[in-house]
Amino acid sequence: MRFTEHEMTVAVDTVARRLHAATRPPWRRGDAVAAYDGLERMKKWRLKVTAGEVVLPVLTALPERPTVGAKPEFTEAELTAAAQTAGRDVMEHRKPGAWDAMPAKRRDRVLATAVELTRVAVDGMPVRQDPDALIVPDHL
Known part of the structure; x- marks a missing residue:
């Protein structure tokens, strides 16, 4: 499926955040979101690279779903395939x-x-916009 660069970026960031929260020791105090935001750039980059290696090939292999105004939904069989x-x-x-x-x-x-x-990535994506209805802000 074809996703926009923004959708893919948000998807990879969402998965990186989930991976960080999952690998965090349980005795750590504080919020996992705040801990991720406080990470050094290099550590965030490593998490995003790992997330991208897993998620991006699967996202591009998904069947085309032209959904505008909603997030794309996929069945378990489509995700597995x-x-x-x-x-x-x-x-x-x-x-x-x-x-x-x-x-x-x-x-x-x-x-x-x-x-x-991949399910986490798709759920974290923003709502799809109509690419044909390009809206240019007034300040441009």
Whole structure:
């Protein structure tokens, strides 16, 4: 599916925030959002790179959904098929035969993780705007 640059950026940032909150030690006090905002730029960048490596190939493999005024919605089967296609392509690009050589349990965990993170990314995206109804602000 084709997403705008802004939608992809928001999606990757949302997943990076979720990854930071998930990897934070449970005994840490304070808000996870404030902790993420207080991170150094390099640490945020590393989280975003990790999130992007997982989520961006799956997002581009999703079927086209021209939704305007709402967030796109995908079924579990569509998300799983996109994650499988993207995972196979990425693994085969790095090392031919790596996807088929991976044990079935590990492959299932990789797919489940990619599907869940993609769901988080799509849920975090802003409402889609009509690209044909370009609105130019008065101050420009």
